Amino acid sequence: MNTDASTIEAWLEGRVVAYGKVDIGSFTPETPLAELGLDSVYALTLCGDIEDRFDLEVDPTIVWDHPTIRSLAHGIAGRLAAAA
Incomplete structure (x- = not known):
């Protein structure tokens, strides 16, 4: 599995779209997650997806x-690199 930050970033963008919070192309990787509808339920769901996808406890x-x-993609990539 490719775990560089750009690959993780693309995966995270897909999760945001899959959750139905926003449409593809209506945000950038620099858009604050709070502006994308991030709430505590969404945060927990996203963390579960990160754990499942990258076998990384967060x-x-x-x-x-x-x-x-x-920022989140780089944070995940850094944790994966440290764990390797």
Whole structure:
């Protein structure tokens, strides 16, 4: 599995669209997650998806610590690199 930040970023964008919060092309990787409808339920769901996809345990606060898709992708990539 490719775990570089750009691949993770694309996957995260797909999750945002799949959750039905926004349409593809209506946001950028730098759009704050809060502007994309992020709430506590969405954060928990996203964390579960991250754990399942990358076999990486994450705390829901990761989405508050990394408030954009790009920042979150880099945070996940860094954790994966540290775990390798």
